[in-house]
Structure formats: C-alpha cells, structure tokens
Amino acid sequence: MPMTIAACLNRMPALNSPSNFQRPAVATLVLPLLVELSLGLVVGLAGTIWAARISDAAGGSFALTNHVFGFLFMVFRLVGAGVSVVISQNLGAGDRREADRIARAALAWGTWMGGLVALCAGFGAAVLVSLLNAPADVEVLAVPLLQALALALLLDAWNACMASVMRAHLRNRDTLLVVVLMHLCHVLMAWPLMRGWGSIPALGLTGFAVALVVSRGVGMALHLWLWRKRLDLRPRWADWWRVEKTRLWPVLHIGLPGAAENMAWELAFMCSVAAVGVMGTQALATQAYVLQFNMWILISGAAIGITVEMLVGHMVGARQLRQAHELVRRAQKMGFFITLLVACAMALGAPWLLSFLTQDPKIIEDGVKLLWLSILLETGRTFNLIVIAALRATGDSRYPFYAGAGSMAIVLAGGSWLLGVHFQWGLAGVWVAYAADEWIRGMLMWRRWLSLGWLPHAKTTHARLRDQRFRQP
Numbered sequence: 001m002p003m004t005i006a007a008c009l010n011r012m013p014a015l016n017s018p019s020n021f022q023r024p025a026v027a028t029l030v031l032p033l034l035v036e037l038s039l040g041l042v043v044g045l046a047g048t049i050w051a052a053r054i055s056d057a058a059g060g061s062f063a064l065t066n067h068v069f070g071f072l073f074m075v076f077r078l079v080g081a082g083v084s085v086v087i088s089q090n091l092g093a094g095d096r097r098e099a100d101r102i103a104r105a106a107l108a109w110g111t112w113m114g115g116l117v118a119l120c121a122g123f124g125a126a127v128l129v130s131l132l133n134a135p136a137d138v139e140v141l142a143v144p145l146l147q148a149l150a151l152a153l154l155l156d157a158w159n160a161c162m163a164s165v166m167r168a169h170l171r172n173r174d175t176l177l178v179v180v181l182m183h184l185c186h187v188l189m190a191w192p193l194m195r196g197w198g199s200i201p202a203l204g205l206t207g208f209a210v211a212l213v214v215s216r217g218v219g220m221a222l223h224l225w226l227w228r229k230r231l232d233l234r235p236r237w238a239d240w241w242r243v244e245k246t247r248l249w250p251v252l253h254i255g256l257p258g259a260a261e262n263m264a265w266e267l268a269f270m271c272s273v274a275a276v277g278v279m280g281t282q283a284l285a286t287q288a289y290v291l292q293f294n295m296w297i298l299i300s301g302a303a304i305g306i307t308v309e310m311l312v313g314h315m316v317g318a319r320q321l322r323q324a325h326e327l328v329r330r331a332q333k334m335g336f337f338i339t340l341l342v343a344c345a346m347a348l349g350a351p352w353l354l355s356f357l358t359q360d361p362k363i364i365e366d367g368v369k370l371l372w373l374s375i376l377l378e379t380g381r382t383f384n385l386i387v388i389a390a391l392r393a394t395g396d397s398r399y400p401f402y403a404g405a406g407s408m409a410i411v412l413a414g415g416s417w418l419l420g421v422h423f424q425w426g427l428a429g430v431w432v433a434y435a436a437d438e439w440i441r442g443m444l445m446w447r448r449w450l451s452l453g454w455l456p457h458a459k460t461t462h463a464r465l466r467d468q469r470f471r472q473p
Contacts, residue, residue, distance in 0.1 A: 024170060026307060026331065032172040033303040036179045041295050043183045047208050048292050050194055052357050056285040058205060059357070061134075061141035063288030065205075067273055068128050068146055071266040072117040072153060073160075082255030083109075083161060085313045085393050087168035092317025093465040100233060102251065103165040105244040107158065107235055109251075112243065114157025122150035132270060133277035138284065141205060148209035155216035162223035167310055171230055178222045186215035250464065254397045261388070261401040268408040268437075272416035272430055279420070282363060283427055289357045290370045290427075293350075297343045297374060301335045301382040305389040312393035316458050317465055324458075328390045328449055335382040343375040370431050377435040383442025387449050395461035396454040403448070404441040412437035 044066070052059035083106045090099040120128070125146040129139050159178075166175045192200060193207030203210065227233040276287050308331050315324040346353070350371040354364045388400045412433055419429030448454065 026304075026311070026327075029170065029172050029307045029310070030303050032176040033306055034299060036172075036176045037299040037303055038296075039179055039183045041292075041299065043186055044295070045292050046187060047190065048288065049357060050191065050208070051205060052285075052289070054204060056358065056360070056363075057135075057137040057281055058141055060138045060281055060284040060288055061145060062205060062208075063291065064129065064132060064134055064138060064273070064284065065142045065145045065149065067132070067270060068125075068142075069121070069149055069153070071263075071270060072121055072128075073156060082251035082253065082258065082397075084164040084168045085254045085309060086250050087165060088310050088313025088393065089317040089461060089465060091168065092314035093462075094317075095465065099168070100231075101244070102247050103231075103233060104235060104239045105247045106161045106165065106251075107239045108241050108243045109248075110157040110161040111154075111240050114154035117157070118150045118154040121146050121153055125150075131274070133274045135277065135281045135284070138277075138281060145205045145209055148206045149212065152209065152213045152216050155213065155220060159216060159219045159223060162220075162227060165231070165233075166223070166226060167306065168313070169231060170310065170314075171226070174226050174230055178219055178226065181222060182215045182219040185218045186211050189214060254392055254395070257397040257401045258392055261404060264401065264405050264408045265412070268413040271413035272420075272433065275416045275420050276427065276430060279426060282360070283366075285358070285360075286363045286366050286370070286427060287430075289354060289363065290367045290374070292357070293346055293353060293371060294374050294378065297339060297346055297378040298381055298385065300338045300342060301378075301385040304331050304335045305385040307331075308386055309389035309393045312390050316394055316461055319462060321455070321458055324390075324394070325449075325452075328387065331390075332383065332386050332446070335386050336379060339378050339382045340375070343378045347371045347375055366427055370427055373428065373431040373435065377431060377438055380435055380438035380442045383446050384438060387442070387445040390449060391445065391454050394454040395457035396448070399448055399453065400441075400445060403444045407437050407440045411440060 048059060048062055051062035083102065087099045087102050090096075090102065125143045129142045129146065134142060159182075163175045163178070166172075189211035190208045193203050193211055194205070195207075196202030224235070227235070273284075273287070276283050308328060311327060312324045315321065315327070347368075350368040351364060354367045358364065384400075384404075391397065391400060415433030415436060416430045419425045419433055420427065421429075423429060425432070
C-alpha cells in the first residue's frame with residue numbers, strides 16, 4: 001500500500017502554485033481553536049448547571065432546546081460548510097481577489113439562511129419541540145426558550161460566516177479574541193437575568209437567551225472590526241443581501257453534501273433524543289448532563305479537524321498533495337490518542353463531575369455507565385471529525401454523505417429505538433448505537449483516505465482553480 005500511495009501522489013505536478021504556501025505548525029492553529037471550543041463548552045455547561053438548579057425539567061428543557069437550535073443551524077451549513085474550504089483553496093492557489101469576493105458573498109448567504117432558521121424557531125417552536133416527544137413539564141419550558149433564541153440564530157449565522165473567513169486566512173488567534181469577549185459578555189449577563197438582580201426580575205431560561213442574543217451582537221461588531229483591520233475587507237450594504245450565483249456554485253459543491261451529511265446526522269440524533277424522551281424526564285436529564293461532558297472529550301478531535309480542513313484546503317490549492325496526505329495520517333493518530341486519554345480521565349472522574357449537575361443517585365449511576373461507554377463512542381468519532389474535514393477540503397465532499405447516511409438512519413436512529421426502547425437497555429442501548437454508528441462511518445472514511453479515493457477530486461479542484469485564474473480580467 002505505501003508504494004501504491006507514493007506512486008499515485010508522484011504523478012501529481014511537483015511545482016507549487018504562485019502562492020508558495022508554507023504550512024504553519026499545526027499546534028499554533030489547534031491551540032487557539034481548542035481554547036475557543038472550550039470556552040463555548042464552559043458557557044454551555046454553566047447554562048446547564050444554572051438550568052439544573054432551577055429543576056431537572058429545566059435542565060432537560062435547556063438540553064432539548066440546544067438540540068433543536070443545533071439542528072436549525074445546520075441549514076446554514078448549505079453554504080457555510082463550503083465557504084472556508086473554497087476560500088482556503090483560493091488562498092493556497094494565490095488568488096486573494098477571488099477569496100475576498102467569496103467572503104463578501106458569504107454575508108448574503110448568512111442573511112438568507114440565518115433569517116430562514118430564525119423564522120422557523122420563532123413560529124414553529126411548539127411543533128419542533130413536540131416532535132421530540134418531550135414530557136409535558138419539559139415542553140412548557142422549552143418552547144418559549146427556543147422562541148427567545150430565534151434572533152440568536154441569525155446573528156450566529158453571520159458570526160459563523162465571518163469567523164470561517166478569518167480561519168481560512170489562518171487568523172485563529174483573532175477569532176479566539178472575539179469568542180473570549182463574546183462569551184464573557186454572555187456569562188456576565190446570563191446569571192443576573194436568570195436569577196434576578198436588584199430591580200431586574202428573574203427571567204429563568206429566557207434570561208439565558210436574552211444574554212446570548214446580546215453577546216452575539218457584540219461578536220458581530222468585533223468581527224466587522226477585524227475584517228477591516230486584519231483582512232482589509234469592508235462589506236458594502238449590498239453584500240448583506242445580494243447573492244452572487246457565480247460564486248455560489250463552488251461553495252455549494254462543498255456545502256450541499258456537507259450540509260446533507262450534517263443534517264442526516266442531526267435528524268438521526270433527534271430520533272434518538274425522541275427515544276430518550278419516551279424513557280421520561282429523568283432519562284432526558286441524564287442524557288443532557290452526560291452529553292455536556294462528552295463535548296469535552298470530542299473538542300480535541302474537533303479542533304484538529306477544523307485545522308486539518310484549513311490546511312488541506314491551502315495545500316490542495318498549492319498542489320501539495322503528498323504533504324496533505326501525510327498531515328492527515330499524523331493528525332488522525334494524534335487525535336485518536338488524545339481523545340482516548342481525555343475519555344478515560346472523564347470516565348474515572350464521572351461520579352464527582354456529575355455531582356456538580358445533580359444529586360439524584362439514579363442519574364449519577366446511569367451517567368457513570370454512559371461515560372465509560374463514551375470511551376468507545378468518542379474514539380470512533382475522531383475518524384469522522386478529522387477525516388471528513390480533510391475529504392471536504394480536497395473536494396471529495398459527497399462520499400461522507402453517501403457512505404454514512406445508511407449507518408446514521410439504521411444504526412444511530414434505528415439502533416437507539418431498538419436497543420434503548422424495544423430491548424429496554426435504556427440509555428446504555430442508545431450509547432451503544434451511537435458508538436456503533438461512529439465506528440462504522442469512521443472506518444469507511446479512514447479507508448477512503450488511505451486508498452486515495454479523494455485524489456481525483458483534488459485534481460478536479462486544482463483544475464478549477466487554474467481555469468478560474470485564467471478567466472479573471
């Protein structure tokens with residue numbers, strides 16, 4: 001196999017594009033991303049703790065609303081998933097002018113997609129929550145919370161778009177600055193609004209949503225300032241609403257399959273949440289608390305995956321395919337072992353960690369079992385987080401959806417109901433279904449990368465970039 005890989009990669013032209021891209025150290029890009037993702041988890045964990053102190057029903061409502069929020073935000077992935085990749089490819093090929101045009105066009109996509117999901121959250125909250133079989137005491141709290149979060153979806157679409165452009169330019173430290181200030185604003189406002197302070201009445205979960213909206217507005221202002229200062233990009237009024245179709249197609253080529261893959265997973269996951277909802281409020285709260293800690297396990301793989309996507313995109317534009325192949329192999333090994341260590345540490349500390357969220361002995365007992373099962377789950381997930389990002393960056397964006405949709409539907413969604421509800425394994429059965437799905441898809445993705453199934457797509461991407469440069473005035 002190594003000789004076959006070397007022979008295939010040696011057929012590619014050895015010359016680099018005019019950009020002469022020099023890859024920075026991976027750690028310098030991963031560390032800011034790791035801190036950024038960690039801060040987001042700290043705020044999410046704080047929200048879960050504050051909600052849980054109100055009641056277990058409030059904790060379950062908070063988690064359920066976050067699931068719906070995440071699903072709705074996937075609509076933005078129709079274009080958002082491709083923006084960072086296509087800009088990275090153009091920068092790697094030395095075409096800064098086209099990269100800036102795509103960055104401007106991305107704002108309009110954020111407006112239309114973000115506005116669409118905001119309307120869905122605002123007017124369809126009751127329907128969306130009821131589809132998840134939420135218990136009555138959870139539903140009555142989740143619906144107004146989701147409605148209050150509607151505006152945040154639009155602001156998050158813009159922020160995600162602008163942050164993707166910054167990361168494509170490898171400005172991870174700048175995006176970290178925005179995230180720190182944005183989350184600081186959120187935390188300082190959320191607790192007083194939720195619990196009441198002075199003349200401010202206690203708003204409960206709605207107070208968390210209000211603070212989130214304000215903090216996202218702060219993030220928007222900071223991103224606009226960084227675009228001007230770091231990238232010399234000054235959006236015009238028309239950039240916020242006028243969609244440029246000529247720049248939409250390359251982005252959709254990456255974004256549509258990426259969005260389909262993400263939406264397929266979200267739909268399958270929501271089916272599993274519905275299965276847990278049948279088990280009752282206690283099971284829903286247990287799942288919510290354990291998933292908070294699972295996020296801490298997977299962020300190292302997520303940070304490495306985002307970094308790999310940016311770097312491989314630059315390398316494809318610069319024709320550095322041998323280096324890209326070796327980078328992904330090393331990154332996958334690093335991500336797997338880091339995830340394994342963190343998952344084991346989390347499982348060992350599970351009783352102590354869960355006691356911060358609840359004093360219910362049944363929830364703690366079940367949560368400990370789930371965190372031990374999470375070792376199997378999260379090590380399998382690293383293949384999907386890292387390798388799918390690399391495949392997308394080469395232009396091979398359809399394979400993850402085609403290869404993984406069946407597993408998501410049958411193993412993740414169907415398995416959650418079969419093992420968790422039908423065979424009455426409870427939450428342990430749901431976690432077994434999660435782990436099986438991640439490993440099945442992960443092995444398919446790893447095989448795709450090692451067998452160089454992505455290479456024809458990388459060649460097609462480079463040909464498109466070359467022709468694009470020739471067509472420019």
